[in-house]
Amino acid sequence: xxxxxxxxxxxxxxxxxxxxxxxxxxxxxxxxxxxxxxxxxxxxxxxxxxxxxxxxxxxxxxxxxxxxxxxxxxxxxxxxxxxxxxxxxxxxxxxxxxxxxxxxxxxxxxxxxxx
Amino acid sequence: xxxxxxxxxxxxxxxxxxxxxxxxxxxxxxxxxxxxxxxxxxxxxxxxxxxxxxxxxxxxxxxxxxxxxxxxxxxxxxxxxxxxxxxxxxxxxxxxxxxxxxxxxxxxxxxxxxxxx
Numbered sequence: 752x753x754x755x756x757x758x759x760x761x762x763x764x765x766x767x768x769x770x771x772x773x774x775x776x777x778x779x780x781x782x783x784x785x786x787x788x789x790x791x792x793x794x795x796x797x798x799x800x801x802x803x804x805x806x807x808x809x810x811x812x813x814x815x816x817x818x819x820x821x822x823x824x825x826x827x828x829x830x831x832x833x834x835x836x837x838x839x840x841x842x843x844x845x846x847x848x849x850x851x852x853x854x855x856x857x858x859x860x861x862x863x864x865x866x
Numbered sequence: 867x868x869x870x871x872x873x874x875x876x877x878x879x880x881x882x883x884x885x886x887x888x889x890x891x892x893x894x895x896x897x898x899x900x901x902x903x904x905x906x907x908x909x910x911x912x913x914x915x916x917x918x919x920x921x922x923x924x925x926x927x928x929x930x931x932x933x934x935x936x937x938x939x940x941x942x943x944x945x946x947x948x949x950x951x952x953x954x955x956x957x958x959x960x961x962x963x964x965x966x967x968x969x970x971x972x973x974x975x976x977x978x979x980x981x982x983x
Binding site: 782784786791792793794795796799806807842844846848852853854855856857858859860 | 870909911918967968972
């Protein structure tokens, strides 16, 4: 088990462009979460999946954001028409739905810079 | 909505000494989990310790232990025999133990811990 992986690790884009991030969870974990973290702050919840179903989305997740988890395996987070305010670290975490006591394991994150 | 507050933006400790990081939270739920996560500079978030609200016994993991005071909604982290590798940002986090919000973590603002040799 190699843990949660995220790609790319860094992304620099121009305002107005679309970007997509990928997260590969720990293989036996059926829950997958996305968080956003700005410098010096704690992560903020964006959305989560149980298997392929997206169960909750934060109000932080505007219409420009979309997340998918086809077949309940990896997940993608897409941001359309990026804005400078989207610059942040995007963190992915995974867990078991039951029996884990809510413990989540995080990936290294994707740092997005919007110029 | 649940909130988590860490009132110490920065703390420092001498190597081999003990330090305590504070966290308070607000919730109307009776069953929940609390966590401490460690985030070293430019490195990923690591789970340090977990506490179940229904367990009166404080959780311990090697040099890390918590003081969980449910009535006071307080959840502090004690690091004993501090090591240079403990230097990091520490986050307190909360999640409900059931319902649709189970697993959704609410984090505090973090405490930067510096360890002096």
